[in-house]
Amino acid sequence: MAAATETIILFGATGDLAQRMLFPSLYNLHSDGLLADALTIVGSGRSAMDSDAFRGQVRQALHDHLPSERVTDELLAGFLARVEYCAVDVGAGTGFEALAEQLGDRRGRPVGVYLSTPPSLFGPIATALGRVGIACDECRIAMEKPIGTDLASSRQVNAEVAAVFAEDRVFRIDHYLGKETVQNLLALRFANALFEPLWNANAIEHVQITVAETVGLEGRVSYYDGVGALKDMVQNHMLQLLAIIAMEPPSSVSATAVRDEKVKLLRSLRKLTAADVQAHSVKGQYGSGAVNGAAVAGYADELGAASKTETFVAIKAFIDNWRWKGVPFYLRTGKRMPQRRSEVLIQFKPVPHNIFARVGAGRLDANRMIINLQPEENIRVTVMAKQPGLDRDGVRLKEVPLNVSLSDSLDSGRRRIAYERLLLDFIEGDQTLFVRRDEVEAQWQWIDSIRDAWAAVEMVPQAYTAGSWGPSAAVALIERDGASWHD
Numbered sequence: 001m002a003a004a005t006e007t008i009i010l011f012g013a014t015g016d017l018a019q020r021m022l023f024p025s026l027y028n029l030h031s032d033g034l035l036a037d038a039l040t041i042v043g044s045g046r047s048a049m050d051s052d053a054f055r056g057q058v059r060q061a062l063h064d065h066l067p068s069e070r071v072t073d074e075l076l077a078g079f080l081a082r083v084e085y086c087a088v089d090v091g092a093g094t095g096f097e098a099l100a101e102q103l104g105d106r107r108g109r110p111v112g113v114y115l116s117t118p119p120s121l122f123g124p125i126a127t128a129l130g131r132v133g134i135a136c137d138e139c140r141i142a143m144e145k146p147i148g149t150d151l152a153s154s155r156q157v158n159a160e161v162a163a164v165f166a167e168d169r170v171f172r173i174d175h176y177l178g179k180e181t182v183q184n185l186l187a188l189r190f191a192n193a194l195f196e197p198l199w200n201a202n203a204i205e206h207v208q209i210t211v212a213e214t215v216g217l218e219g220r221v222s223y224y225d226g227v228g229a230l231k232d233m234v235q236n237h238m239l240q241l242l243a244i245i246a247m248e249p250p251s252s253v254s255a256t257a258v259r260d261e262k263v264k265l266l267r268s269l270r271k272l273t274a275a276d277v278q279a280h281s282v283k284g285q286y287g288s289g290a291v292n293g294a295a296v297a298g299y300a301d302e303l304g305a306a307s308k309t310e311t312f313v314a315i316k317a318f319i320d321n322w323r324w325k326g327v328p329f330y331l332r333t334g335k336r337m338p339q340r341r342s343e344v345l346i347q348f349k350p351v352p353h354n355i356f357a358r359v360g361a362g363r364l365d366a367n368r369m370i371i372n373l374q375p376e377e378n379i380r381v382t383v384m385a386k387q388p389g390l391d392r393d394g395v396r397l398k399e400v401p402l403n404v405s406l407s408d409s410l411d412s413g414r415r416r417i418a419y420e421r422l423l424l425d426f427i428e429g430d431q432t433l434f435v436r437r438d439e440v441e442a443q444w445q446w447i448d449s450i451r452d453a454w455a456a457v458e459m460v461p462q463a464y465t466a467g468s469w470g471p472s473a474a475v476a477l478i479e480r481d482g483a484s485w486h487d
Contacts, residue, residue, distance in 0.1 A: 002429025003138045005112035006038055007103065011090065011125060012116030013043030013054070017144070019061040021175075022116065025419040027062050030079045031070065034424060040106075044088045044099065054085035090121050093128060100132035110138040112426055119146055119153075123160030130164035142171040142426050142434075145236045149227070150451070151444040158437050171426050172435040176237045176342075178418030181377040183433070185244050185344075186253065188371075188379065196249070198348070200323045205366065206483055208330045208345040209241055212337035214291050216311075216466075217302045225303055229313045233333040235447045239266065240435070241373075242329060245344060246319055255431040259439060266442035270318040277453035282462065282474045284312030286336040289466030296336060296466045310461045311335040314474040315450070316481075330478050332485065336466035342373035345486045370486065379404045 008026075012018055029035050043054055059080060062071050086102050088095030100107060111134055115122055122143050129135050141161065148154030161170060176182055189196055198204070211233055217224055224232065243262040250257035272280055285307070287298035300306050312334030319329065346369040370380045381402045425433055453459075462471035469475075469487055478485055 002140075003110045004036060004429070005110045005140070005427045006036070007040050007042060007106045007109070008112045008114060008427070009042045009044060009099070009103075009134070010114045010116065011044050011088070011121075013085070014045035014047055014057065015116055017116045018043070019057070020065050021417060021419045022114070022423070023058050023061050024065045025417045025423050027066065027075075027079050028070070028417065028420055029424055030082070031075050035082075035427070039082060039427070040084060041082050042084045042086055042099070042102070044086050044095075046087065046089045046091075048087050049085060051083070051085045055080045055083050058083055090117065090125055090128075093124065096128045096132045096134075100134055103134065107133050108136055110140075111136065113139070113141045114426070115141065115143045117144075119143070119148060119157060122147075122157050126161045126164045135164050139165070140169040140171060140426070140429065141165045142173055144173050145435075146227075146231060147172055147435075147440045148444065149231065151441060151448050154440055154444050158440070162437075167437060168431070170437070171431060172437075172440060173422060174236050174240050174435055175418045175422065176240060176373075177433040177435075178420070178422040179373055179377075180416070180418075181371065181373045181379075182241065182244065183421075184379075185371065186258075189245075190249055201325050201327045203348055204327055205347045205349045206328045206330060206481070207245065207347070208332070208343075208478075208486055209238055209245075210341060210343050210345075210486070211238055211333040212339060212341045212469075213333075213335050214337060214340045216286070216296060216299065216336055221303060225307055225309045228309045229311055229333055229335070230447060230450060234313055234315070234331060235443050236435075238331050238333060239443045239446070241344060242317075242331070243439075245346075246324060246329070248323065253432065255434075258432055259436045263436065263438050263442055265319065265321075266439060266446065268319045268321045268324075269442075269446045270320050271446060271449035272315075272453050273449070274453045274456035277450065278457060278459065280316040280477075281450060281454075281459075282312070282314040282471055282477055283310040283454070283459055284314075284334065284464045284471040284474065285309070285461035286311050286334070286466045287463050289336065289468065291336055291338070291467045298466065299335075308460055312461070312464060312470045312474070314470065314477050316477055328481065330483075330485075332470070332474065334464075334470050337469060338467055338487075340375060343486070344371040344373070345369070346371075347483065368486075 010018060010022065026035070026041060043058070059076065062076065084102070086095065086099045088099055103111070113125075113129060113134070115125060117125070126141060143161070148157045189199060243265045247261040247265040250261045285299050288301065289296060299311050313331070315331045317329045317331060318324075319327070348367040348369075350366040365382070368382045372378050372380070383400060383402060422433060425431075462473055464471045469485065475485065
């Protein structure tokens, strides 16, 4: 078992993610007694300030982003006592020597370096850490997605980091994997004999994965226009969900076993070519409209210029293996959707013969499983049931839901931030919920095939009204197969 981290160095400590998620998560772990007394947190950013001034920023962030009853004077004082600051200008390559000096002999004990920075800085930071000796055998590094912008750049970033940190010390973060419901997918599939025998092409007609956002650019103008929905959401969050839903049973829940199966699944994704990309994918960009009753501007208006960047993607994907032969996986993600929602729908095949047809029952609705990831976390299975009555006018059947609310059923108490689990696993050296290098590269290979096919046919985004579920072509994408999106 890996040695627990004694020092966390957080690059990008003054940024939005650190203030909104990382420090509140670390504070919650501290409050619950899950951090070792000796653990220290060294924040780093370009801004010149001392540790006391930085502690003031952290204090304000905790008050801003946590319920007031969680932030008590005693716990806050104990947490802030762990916090230090050292200014490092990564772009200029300055400040690393001062950071090493501040750590002192802590450099020789387990250090966890967390990069909440643009991916272009991952390699330079790793190189500089190696130069100043913050890369011991028990030191590890965590990187926020995305890892590169395509397969080539991903390989370059991974190679630069690998020159300093071995793969078993590299933790690539996709925060979706920290969500309780995503982790529960493993339990749902592999701890229940009820589902696994049906989890294949014999019983399942299709699968839908939807990640919908109501927000627009929201201050991410410079980042998002160079990325788009395909790389921002599909390449990481959605493909990781797909891998967990569709992978073969691992031999255990160890990091190696789980990630081995995910890689095999990702490599089985059928690449899209120029010949089929127009029939199997849709690009969209939102125009002006209304979301949650409020008027919103179109993407080009928010950006201040015309753009060909997609804010919506729908893809019909296939997995070429025995389990999923012929089963379409419909992926859909977009900004300025009517609702914020992340869900997976498993559409089962209908029963082969309706024995109730002769006694008055009409069409039987096929069973569905709907797995909600956010904002609610629950699992719902729809089944056919007989309506009460004497049936003198025939048998009446109705689709009824079987609901499992994770928060209600499991009495989980406080709803944890996804980063709490990920940060604790990082501190303890457990890589199960982190993405391995070959996973990232397999994801990029599939994404690059789509981007290349789009470029070959000069595919441009179709306009859709903000507050709608995307372009009409996205509806046609699934309805031509006799199905419909779960809206």
